[in-house]
Amino acid sequence: MPKVLKAQIRSFLHDYKRRVFEIEHDPKLVEQRKTQVHKVVSQILDEKSRFHLHQKVDASNAATLDLIYDFCHEALLPPVVGKIADRILSLEARQAACLEMVHKMLDAFAADETT
Numbered sequence: 250m251p252k253v254l255k256a257q258i259r260s261f262l263h264d265y266k267r268r269v270f271e272i273e274h275d276p277k278l279v280e281q282r283k284t285q286v287h288k289v290v291s292q293i294l295d296e297k298s299r300f301h302l303h304q305k306v307d308a309s310n311a312a313t314l315d316l317i318y319d320f321c322h323e324a325l326l327p328p329v330v331g332k333i334a335d336r337i338l339s340l341e342a343r344q345a346a347c348l349e350m351v352h353k354m355l356d357a358f359a360a361d362e363t364t
Contacts, residue, residue: 257357265350272342282338289334290327298322 272278306314 251361254357254361258354261350261353261357264353265346268346268349269343272346273339278342282335282342285338286331286334289338290331293330293334294322294326 300314300318302314
């Protein structure tokens with residue numbers, strides 16, 4: 250492999266690493282991802298979830314189950330779903346940067362073959 254091509258690949262890898270760092274730390278991009286996370290979390294939590302009990306439940310137990318359901322839906326789920334959504338959106342941004350790097354590398358290989 251020619252030295253010029255190796256230098257180009259190193260440059261592409263460096264650009265990819267720089268882009269990933271920018272995705273993770275740039276305040277503007279982080280703020281955009283936070284707004285996207287809030288949208289995703291609200292969409293997920295707005296979906297109606299159901300639970301099915303196999304036995305009949307009396308009224309006092311039904312009230313307790315509703316209380317537990319409301320607590321889980323309002324207190325426990327939002328931070329967990331938020332972290333998962335943030336991780337997914339971060340990985341999608343990394344994947345897009347990686348695909349961009351691969352396209353640049355393939356173009357460089359194609360240009361090297363023609364010369």
